[in-house]
Amino acid sequence: MESKFLQLKSDTILAPMAGVTDIAFRLLAKEYGAGLTVTEMISANALARGNNSTIKMIDVVDEEKPRVIQLFGQNISNLTKAAQYCEDKCEIIDLNFGCPASKIIRQGSGSALLERPQQIGRIVKTLSSTVNVPITCKIRLGIRKSKINAIEIAKVCEQNGAQMIAIHARTQKQGYTGKADWDWIKEVKQNVSIPVAGNGDVRTVKDYIRMKEETGCDYVMIGRGAMGNPYLFKQINDYVNTGKYEERTPQQKIKDFFKYLGYAKKHNINLTHIKFHAQAFTKGIPGSSKFRNKLMRSKKLEEVSMLMKEFEKQVKE
Ligand SMILES: Cc1cc2nc3c(=O)[nH]c(=O)nc-3n(C[C@H](O)[C@H](O)[C@H](O)COP(=O)(O)O)c2cc1C
CATH class of the missing domain: 3.20.20.70 (Aldolase class I)
Structure with missing residues (x-):
């Protein structure tokens, strides 16, 4: 068929x-x-x-x-x-x-x-x-x-x-x-x-x-x-x-989360989903467990965004 x-x-x-x-x-x-x-x-x-x-x-x-x-x-x-x-x-x-x-x-x-x-x-x-x-x-x-x-x-x-x-x-x-x-x-x-x-x-x-x-x-x-x-x-x-491809660095992974966040804001995605993705994009990055603890307690989108920016700086340093 x-x-x-x-x-x-x-x-x-x-x-x-x-x-x-x-x-x-x-x-x-x-x-x-x-x-x-x-x-x-x-x-x-x-x-x-x-x-x-x-x-x-x-x-x-x-x-x-x-x-x-x-x-x-x-x-x-x-x-x-x-x-x-x-x-x-x-x-x-x-x-x-x-x-x-x-x-x-x-x-x-x-x-x-x-x-x-x-x-x-x-x-x-x-x-x-x-x-x-x-x-x-x-x-x-x-x-x-x-x-x-x-x-x-x-x-x-x-x-x-x-x-x-x-x-x-x-x-x-x-x-x-x-x-x-x-x-x-x-x-x-x-x-x-x-x-x-x-x-x-x-x-x-x-x-x-x-x-x-x-x-x-x-x-x-x-x-x-x-x-x-x-x-x-x-x-x-x-x-x-x-025949070849590039690895993704921790900084680039965080940038990818911000891209997700951009789409999420545009389409009114709920905070639970956004927090889930924030965890997923930072998994395995050194220092991310502390960040995730704070993330779990956050109650507002702006807070998630701010925490991720803080974490991004830390990853860059
Ligand atoms: C959190 C989660 C939610 C899922 N929800 C669905 C779903 O709604 N519909 C579906 O057909 N499969 C669902 N699946 C199964 C996945 O589509 C996929 O078949 C499964 O995870 C195996 O693929 P993977 O080893 O690449 O993860 C879900 C899997 C996970 C982990």
Whole structure:
């Protein structure tokens, strides 16, 4: 099947991360060359009910194009309503079949659906034939190591109209621990014709190269490796285009935070997210633990900005 998946400028994707990939962080990742960025997961049930705070979570803007909104849910009618609400706000709708959080599994959504391939098929088929933008799916290996069914799930997604599959190479039971098993990314890639994004444990340019070589995946999706380090996308693209790339100094990392802060102010990002990113951008810089203690106590945006400026001076000295 010829995929209708979009042509991207880079084969790197910023993974959806709840509480992390707000619009400001996504814009910064785009600025540094991420081929695609994805919203955090959004509840289809809440969106279908017209829940105001859920509607506000759809924080996409034109500069982010191509925009991807990720939905989670299990009820086909609500997923359809939610997707119809989203379709003119984005270029792709991604379905979450991988979340291992207990409150999501309890409602039969996220990775709980890996146990119900037929329901996944029905969801993907209905949405693919109802909305005008491509549907993509994000999956895991399966529920547990003895019950890996990623190939079956990937085929079901493809047969029912999915245009791309992202596979996080861990099981539901693994959560975010243990090693991602890239062999399964290779298996999935060999068993479907639509593009495959490999995901799990890519933190450096070397990891990116290794994942592409070892699995043959079309795209590399990066989550935690990009936290506080969206410059990784530029390093990867530079390496691909020129064979070399530059390391980021502590001072430059702080500058990157200020760039994030600029976008965050423009898009009214809440203080909790900003503080999270302030921590992430300074992680590992000598002296940063003292700074982080002060940061945690700050209650105002101006205070965060001032503390970061103080810390910047200290790093320069
Ligand atoms: C804090 C956090 C929030 C996440 N939220 C989502 C989410 O909303 N939707 C989703 O599909 N995956 C979510 N994930 C999973 C990531 O997209 C990714 O699959 C996982 O972190 C593995 O990739 P990595 O090793 O590059 O981090 C989240 C992960 C983290 C750490």
